[in-house]
Amino acid sequence: MSAVSRAGTIPSSCLHEVFNAAERRERATGRPVIKLHVGEPYFKPPREVAEATAEAVRTGRTAYTSAEGMPALREALAVKLEMENSHRTSPDHIFVTPGSCQGLAALMQSMAEPGDELLLPELHWPIHLQQCLLAGFRPVFYPLGPDYRPSAEGIRAAVTPRTRAILINSPANPTGAVLGAEALAAILAVAQERDVQIISDEAYEHFVYDGEHTSFASLERGLPEHERRISSTFSFSKSLAMTGYRLGYVVTPHRRAADAMRVVQEASLVSPSTPVQYAGLTALKSRDSAVRNAALVRANRDRALPALRDAGLLAELPQGGWYAVLDVAGVCDDAEVFVQGLLEQYDVGLAPAAGFALRPVVSESVRTLSAEPAPGARTLVRLAFCGDPKELDTGVERLLAYTAERRASGGHP
Ligand SMILES: Cc1ncc(COP(=O)(O)O)c(C=O)c1O
Structure with a gap:
């Protein structure tokens, strides 16, 4: 051994x-x-977020919640996703996570089968690679153009029969590249054609300087749940500077994916921090x-x-x-x-x-x-x-x- x-x-x-x-x-x-x-x-971070956290601690709202997180926060997140991201989902598919980093790691663990491959951009956030390897995925890299954007053809060429999922990070760390609706639709078409999942890391959703952010899962809005394949991760760290609060969330595409994700969260967390979830409820009002x-x-x-x-x-x-x-x-x-x-x-x-x-x-x-x-x-x-x-x-x-x-x-x- x-x-x-x-x-x-x-x-x-x-x-x-x-x-x-x-x-x-x-x-x-x-x-x-x-x-x-x-x-x-x-x-x-907004001042009221600190106050909401302190108030939750002071008033003893410190017990465990469920592995998915507090219903009130997940309901508020579903409304945010619908209003800001055109992403229609149900609170049952949402998981509050200690940072989107943990959400991403959990999501990958919830998907991986031995021998599976995960497609990553050739220039990527190093933690994505660590998460991929930890989950047991074999990493395969898709090319980026001179503007650091991937093309659907480049991704198609990297897909193999073992590909389980494609990770897309827009806006991207480290490149700052942003993918618009058309580019995302072309990638989704590849994922549908080759029947692979998509993980969309949208930690920087509010930081788009030329044009608007497109949430990948908004492209599946009209599809029945069983035809959806995009899991998304979001963060409070960047938009509201809540880096040390450790608060993010994962949106799974359907019940089956949520069931697998729940197991990983139960085993990893029991539940996310309760006072920090109260911070999140207040932070959602700080658009x-x-x-x-x-x-x-x-x-x-x-x-x-x-x-x-x-x-x-x-x-x-x-x-x-x-x-x-x-x-x-x-x-x-x-x-x-x-x-x-x-x-x-x-x-x-x-x-x-x-x-x-x-x-x-x-x-x-x-x-x-x-x-x-x-x-x-x-x-x-x-x-x-x-x-x-x-x-x-x-x-x-x-x-x-x-x-x-x-x-x-x-x-x-
Ligand atoms: C691309 C990307 N995704 C996710 C994260 C994780 O952020 P957090 O865990 O603070 O939500 C970061 C942080 O640097 C990042 O750059």
Whole structure:
């Protein structure tokens, strides 16, 4: 028997490493690092949300709820989904989760059969890959175009008889790509034709800067339940800056999927945190905050990112989300080296994107044997633009200065 478990073979997230490197640097120098490597917003959750949480604790509303979460919150979420997402569903299909991260992991566990494959975008949030491997899925990667959007043809070509589900993340982390109704409809047609499920991660639903967010499951609105195949995940973390509350939700397409998901949640959680669910009930009334927060991040994008485009580091402004993928190929052939130099010389943190493009080789039992990055990702880095505007501006200025220095010295300052 192997001394290392299957989970123990899965690579830890590159974000973990970058986070630690920045902390070490701060401790060593006593100077603050401008943290453009992490997606922590500078705006705060609405005040009334904190009050609702405290009130729930004070008044003793702290008992377990069901594995799905409180009926009142699930009913309110069903109304939100209908009104904001054109997604008609029933509270019975909704699960309140401690962050959409846990919701995604649970959803994958509820779907996976031995030997199944999950399709992921070639550049993806590293946690999606971990969740895929933990659930026992073999990861298969679908290509993204030069604008980081997938095409239905690219996805069709990646589907095999073992494909169980396709993960779609729009707006996307790390690329900021947004898929409109037409692109989603073409992907849905592939899923229907090849009879595979869809997981739609909509954590950044409110952060769409050019046009409107389309919730994938709204395209199945007219279908009877048994013909639906889209499971969706949503989060309170981004829209309302409730990152540490840990609150999200999963919407399953039909009763069978909900039954499987309930088992995973019973086994994983017993129930989500009750005071945090009261926070969610109040937060749902704060749509104005979500709209305001999106305007703040959009203003950051419009002010800080064009200079990166002009410097040849960014192909186009991200259409959504909190992140931009920069290509430093013109000044460095290894993003890790670039990022380390920027941290050491300018106290600015960026995330090398190689960790967003790992290509694990897995055994029959989905143990990870190796996980090298895709060669094309070696010069990519991710920058988060949801932070404090002044820090973002200073960080971008320093990044441009560092880039200019490297360029002037032929890539080797
Ligand atoms: C694409 C994507 N999905 C899901 C999440 C999870 O968010 P949470 O668990 O806070 O809801 C994140 C967080 O960074 C993310 O970037």
